Amino acid sequence: MSNTRRSLWFWPLLAFTIVVCAFLIVPVGMSMLAGVTRNYFIGIDSGLTLEWVIKVWTDYRHTILLSIQIALACLVWTLLLGVPAAYALARANNAATRVIEELLVMPVAIPGLATALALIVTFGNWGGFRRSWLIILVGHVLFTLPFMVRSVLAVLASIDLKSLEEGARSLGASFTQRFFGIVLPNCRAGIVAGSLMVVTLSIGEFNMTLLLHTPLTPTLPVGLADAYASLRLEVGSAYTLIFFVIIIPLLIALQWASQPVNLARSALQRRVPSTP
Amino acid sequence: MSGIPIQVSRCGKTFDDGTRALEPIDLEIAAGETIVLLGPSGCGKTTTLRIIAGLESPDSGGQVFFDGADVTPVPIEKRNVGMVFQSYALFPNMSVAGNVEYGLKVRGMPASQRTARVKEMLAMMHIEPLAQRQIDQLSGGQRQRVALARAIATRPRVLLLDEPLTALDAKLRDSLRLEIDRLLRSLNITTVYVTHDQAEAMALGDRIAVMENGRIAQIGSPQDIYCAPASSFVADFIGTMNRISGEVHGNTLRFTGGIIPLGADSVGATEVMFRPEDVQLVPAAIANFSGKVVSSFFLGDHTRLVIDAGDGQWVTVRAQQRAPFVSGESVHCAIEPGAILKVTEIVTSP
Numbered sequence: 001m002s003n004t005r006r007s008l009w010f011w012p013l014l015a016f017t018i019v020v021c022a023f024l025i026v027p028v029g030m031s032m033l034a035g036v037t038r039n040y041f042i043g044i045d046s047g048l049t050l051e052w053v054i055k056v057w058t059d060y061r062h063t064i065l066l067s068i069q070i071a072l073a074c075l076v077w078t079l080l081l082g083v084p085a086a087y088a089l090a091r092a093n094n095a096a097t098r099v100i101e102e103l104l105v106m107p108v109a110i111p112g113l114a115t116a117l118a119l120i121v122t123f124g125n126w127g128g129f130r131r132s133w134l135i136i137l138v139g140h141v142l143f144t145l146p147f148m149v150r151s152v153l154a155v156l157a158s159i160d161l162k163s164l165e166e167g168a169r170s171l172g173a174s175f176t177q178r179f180f181g182i183v184l185p186n187c188r189a190g191i192v193a194g195s196l197m198v199v200t201l202s203i204g205e206f207n208m209t210l211l212l213h214t215p216l217t218p219t220l221p222v223g224l225a226d227a228y229a230s231l232r233l234e235v236g237s238a239y240t241l242i243f244f245v246i247i248i249p250l251l252i253a254l255q256w257a258s259q260p261v262n263l264a265r266s267a268l269q270r271r272v273p274s275t276p
Numbered sequence: 277m278s279g280i281p282i283q284v285s286r287c288g289k290t291f292d293d294g295t296r297a298l299e300p301i302d303l304e305i306a307a308g309e310t311i312v313l314l315g316p317s318g319c320g321k322t323t324t325l326r327i328i329a330g331l332e333s334p335d336s337g338g339q340v341f342f343d344g345a346d347v348t349p350v351p352i353e354k355r356n357v358g359m360v361f362q363s364y365a366l367f368p369n370m371s372v373a374g375n376v377e378y379g380l381k382v383r384g385m386p387a388s389q390r391t392a393r394v395k396e397m398l399a400m401m402h403i404e405p406l407a408q409r410q411i412d413q414l415s416g417g418q419r420q421r422v423a424l425a426r427a428i429a430t431r432p433r434v435l436l437l438d439e440p441l442t443a444l445d446a447k448l449r450d451s452l453r454l455e456i457d458r459l460l461r462s463l464n465i466t467t468v469y470v471t472h473d474q475a476e477a478m479a480l481g482d483r484i485a486v487m488e489n490g491r492i493a494q495i496g497s498p499q500d501i502y503c504a505p506a507s508s509f510v511a512d513f514i515g516t517m518n519r520i521s522g523e524v525h526g527n528t529l530r531f532t533g534g535i536i537p538l539g540a541d542s543v544g545a546t547e548v549m550f551r552p553e554d555v556q557l558v559p560a561a562i563a564n565f566s567g568k569v570v571s572s573f574f575l576g577d578h579t580r581l582v583i584d585a586g587d588g589q590w591v592t593v594r595a596q597q598r599a600p601f602v603s604g605e606s607v608h609c610a611i612e613p614g615a616i617l618k619v620t621e622i623v624t625s626p
Contacts, residue, residue, distance in 0.1 A: 159368070160363055160365065163361055163363045163365035164365055164367060166331055166352075166359075166361065166365060167359070167361060167365030167366070167367070168367070168378070168382075169331070169351070169352045169353050170329065170331075170352055170357060170358070170359035170427070170436075171378055171379030171382060171426070171430060172353050172354070172356070172379055172382050172383055172430065173353065173378070173379075173382045174353060174382070177382050181378075181382075182367055182369070185369035186367070186368060186369050188369075
């Protein structure tokens with residue numbers, strides 16, 4: 001590589017790439033920086049402070065904890081529903097399962113606001129349920145389930161599931177023994193990738209949650225919108241900073257988990273465009 | 277570990293989409309016997325194996341007996357069979373030792389006994405150094421050994437092998453074939469072996485069942501199948517078979533290339549068959565027929581000649597001569613008198 005002559009285009013292309021990256025990354029950096037600046041309108045000269053971060057943690061801690069709580073509950077439900085669903089779809093693998101597979105992505109294709117509205121229309125009169133965080137959870141499960149199913153299905157499609165199960169059966173393994181001893185361990189990569197995707201999407205979900213939350217159940221993104229709209233810019237930015245601290249390790253883990261089996265590629269190919 | 281007799285009675289198979297994979301067949305397999313199901317793809321051999329295994333259930337009326345007991349409704353999990361799959365079906369989430377141990381584990385065998393048995397199996401298949409390897413670190417031949425070790429670790433009553441050598445290259449196939457043969461003889465276990473490779477079938481089978489279109493075309497020892505094929509399908513499927521047709525004159529068959537004497541078995545036939553190795557190259561005076569060399573392949577221990585014996589009737593000859601042949605050269609052939617077979621089409625019972 002080192003002795004290959006770089007083409008004439010190398011430098012212009014590199015410059016272009018850097019400009020595009022800067023265009024995307026600088027606002028993020030500016031926002032994070034704003035969160036630790038004493039006075040954003042004066043600029044960085046006003047000095048750095050953790051005051052805003054502490055203020056956000058004091059005032060909005062409950063939204064952060066609720067988001068984590070919903071994300072984890074959402075993960076449990078998508079695992080319980082999604083993994084067996086993916087297994088059943090992989091096992092049957094006929095025209096009907098392909099229709100079901102497409103139908104599963106509907107909640108992703110439909111705008112979150114519309115799904116939320118549908119949930120409110122249906123469950124609006126279930127007072128206790130409507131007022132609790134559980135209605136948010138239901139919305140999140142609907143939205144993230146396809147990502148779990150598709151991620152696991154991609155792995156199941158790449159291994160010879162039928163032969164593996166027949167092999168286990170010939171050795172005397174019951175259904176439970178082979179499901180937990182053979183099927184689950186062999187789609188671990190898909191489960192890990194799907195889990196990280198579900199948690200990331202759930203923590204960041206705003207469209208649906210905006211309609212589904214009540215003043216008593218604001219999640220992190222809802223609180224963030226509130227902070228930007230009604231408080232100093234620095235507070236909103238500090239909030240963003242905290243959000244990044246939570247989400248970036250998850251994104252890195254997601255990237256890492258998808259590497260060994262090239263899950264990233266298959267998951268991307270099978271994913272539909274996300275909601276606006 | 278000693279085998280049990282298997283009886284397959286009136287087992288047919290029609291799939292959900294209406295495809296008839298297997299006509300109702302009967303098959304008796306003696307205890308400790310190795311039977312090879314041989315045939316082209318789609319002949320029903322794998323379906324038969326899967327019915328014996330319990331992976332498919334026969335159409336109603338079909339029954340499978342193990343040691344006299346009806347096991348038709350028993351699923352494979354409870355049949356105590358060992359099975360080797362064409363794709364090996366090794367578990368990628370376990371090491372070699374883990375794979376071999378799996379069947380013992382699900383049976384609830386104590387850990388100390390399991391370790392000893394796994395060790396014994398790995399030694400038997402000469403793969404002890406691979407015990408801790410992952411499956412994706414193994415070559416095809418090594419995977420096959422692991423699959424065999426795993427299948428026999430549970431001391432099954434029946435061993436079922438579905439094209440176990442198909443995925444391997446020719447050289448490896450030969451050496452593993454020897455190994456499987458040694459294994460089957462030493463275990464003395466009832467074995468059903470499915471293959472489309474006639475050399476494998478001849479080498480391993482005590483008996484061979486040649487299958488065609490969901491039926492058993494012929495069943496018998498390798499010698500029976502080779503020397504007395506029951507139909508032209510069987511004759512063509514096993515080894516190379518020459519066919520000559522002509523006009524009957526008394527007890528001879530006349531065609532453009534010459535005259536073939538008809539023996540007691542083949543009297544009155546207008547078409548006969550014979551094997552390439554039963555043809556000798558001889559001086560013109562004592563030849564049965566003559567022809568011109570179309571092509572010749574020097575194969576080291578013999579030369580394979582294709583001769584045009586007139587009217588486009590081509591004959592393959594196994595010649596011992598090492599000197600090269602020239603295309604178009606005239607050669608003269610004599611056929612061993614006992615080697616001439618009459619072409620009979622199999623009569624399929626309704």
